[in-house]
Amino acid sequence: MNEGRRDRRPQGLNRALLRSRMMPMARTVASLLLMMVLLPAAAAADDTIRAGETLTLERCLAIALSRHPDLQAAAHTVRAGESRIGQARAGYYPRLSGAAGYSRSDPSGAGGAAGRFSNPSDSYSSSLSLSQNLYDFGKTATQVRIRELDRDSSQADFEQVRAQIVLGVKQAYWELLKSERDREVAREAVGQFQQHLDRAKGFFDVGTKPKFDVTKAEVDLSGAKLALLKAENAWRLARVSLSNAIGLPEAPEFAIVDSLSATRAPVALDEGIRLAYDRRPEIRALTVRVQAQAETVNLVKKDNYPFLTGNASYGWGGGDFPLDDGWSVGAQVNVPLFSGYATKYQIEEARATLDALNASLAALRQAVSLEVKQAWLNLREASDRIDTAALSVRQAEENLELAQGRYATGVGSPIEVTDALVAVSNAKTAHTAALYDYRVAQASLEKATGER
Numbered sequence: 001m002n003e004g005r006r007d008r009r010p011q012g013l014n015r016a017l018l019r020s021r022m023m024p025m026a027r028t029v030a031s032l033l034l035m036m037v038l039l040p041a042a043a044a045a046d047d048t049i050r051a052g053e054t055l056t057l058e059r060c061l062a063i064a065l066s067r068h069p070d071l072q073a074a075a076h077t078v079r080a081g082e083s084r085i086g087q088a089r090a091g092y093y094p095r096l097s098g099a100a101g102y103s104r105s106d107p108s109g110a111g112g113a114a115g116r117f118s119n120p121s122d123s124y125s126s127s128l129s130l131s132q133n134l135y136d137f138g139k140t141a142t143q144v145r146i147r148e149l150d151r152d153s154s155q156a157d158f159e160q161v162r163a164q165i166v167l168g169v170k171q172a173y174w175e176l177l178k179s180e181r182d183r184e185v186a187r188e189a190v191g192q193f194q195q196h197l198d199r200a201k202g203f204f205d206v207g208t209k210p211k212f213d214v215t216k217a218e219v220d221l222s223g224a225k226l227a228l229l230k231a232e233n234a235w236r237l238a239r240v241s242l243s244n245a246i247g248l249p250e251a252p253e254f255a256i257v258d259s260l261s262a263t264r265a266p267v268a269l270d271e272g273i274r275l276a277y278d279r280r281p282e283i284r285a286l287t288v289r290v291q292a293q294a295e296t297v298n299l300v301k302k303d304n305y306p307f308l309t310g311n312a313s314y315g316w317g318g319g320d321f322p323l324d325d326g327w328s329v330g331a332q333v334n335v336p337l338f339s340g341y342a343t344k345y346q347i348e349e350a351r352a353t354l355d356a357l358n359a360s361l362a363a364l365r366q367a368v369s370l371e372v373k374q375a376w377l378n379l380r381e382a383s384d385r386i387d388t389a390a391l392s393v394r395q396a397e398e399n400l401e402l403a404q405g406r407y408a409t410g411v412g413s414p415i416e417v418t419d420a421l422v423a424v425s426n427a428k429t430a431h432t433a434a435l436y437d438y439r440v441a442q443a444s445l446e447k448a449t450g451e452r
Helices: 002-007 011-044 057-067 069-092 113-117 139-206 211-245 269-279 281-304 342-408 414-448
Strands: 095-105 121-135 307-318 324-334
Touching: 057 069, 057 139, 057 211, 069 139, 139 211, 139 281, 139 342, 139 414, 211 414, 269 281, 269 342, 269 414, 281 342, 342 414
Parallel strands: none
Antiparallel strands: 095 121, 121 307, 307 324
């Protein structure tokens, strides 16, 4: 009889038990997938930096992906999601509990004449209770599905954090390269203004140039030195920013490889937007949240349905050993009749939340499209500026040679030389800025389109 009852279990319960047996395998697969994301970065390079070491962009990225606390926090959130799936699957399993008790009582109460003729008595009890969810109209299965979707959303959030860290490292790396080049330009400017001052002093000493030329050159040199101080501080700040971006704020002094030169490639805007819709982890995360909320609506609806549970217990009790024993077996159907419209309003709340998530998803797609367009336009504008800025550098250097030649022959003025020196510095700085902007726009476009 018992065997026959087990064969006639509801099909939903059979499927639920099958899924519960698959739980360890699914959890193992999910953990392996997460490790496949994390381990390549950790294995790519040692996550420590030696003093004076020269770092490439790839090494900086590898260190960041193995050490950055934001990425570790996102990974732990995924692990927490896995645990919540296990908690939801607990509804498939039986619940077993045990209890034991002891009491001593005096039937006559404290004091009184009768107390002299009554003896206190002891009472012992113990029991084991077993309960099993037999059928709940798929409520437990829906809860598991919601937790699985939450886990998938957390994994998408993990990918988003990863993409943001990669973009931050690239921006900090190229900002450091830009500051290094700007510092070199400032140093060159100081050297050139110093040469101009020495030349002006020489001309003044022989009486071919007035004192004004010397004073003008001294003022220009002081201004160049101030610019150099600012450039050096900007370089130090950029190095600190890169150390923080890779997750090593206390990193020792290190150098980086200059890779600021642009590697231009045509990018189709429409294709970039399509790829962004398909690959962006934020869209995937919010899409999964919409699916989870739709399941939540179904879950709340199931509160209107009855559920069937089975229970069994076995116990011992009495005042003397051996104790008497007894057992019971039964089933219980719980039918919700009226809950003060609580379930009705819970369903309305769940549906409103679902509508809000759908609206947020539409807004996110618009924001992603805008982000791709902005990065694409910035990339094209920076690409055009690179050639123009390079031409400006050549023209400014030619103009400086002419101004210095005119001043050396006595027909030029110190103002011409100063203007030419400033023009060279500005042109070189603008060229570096164009290269930096192109690199940042390129990285931003890769992140906007969801490229790994």
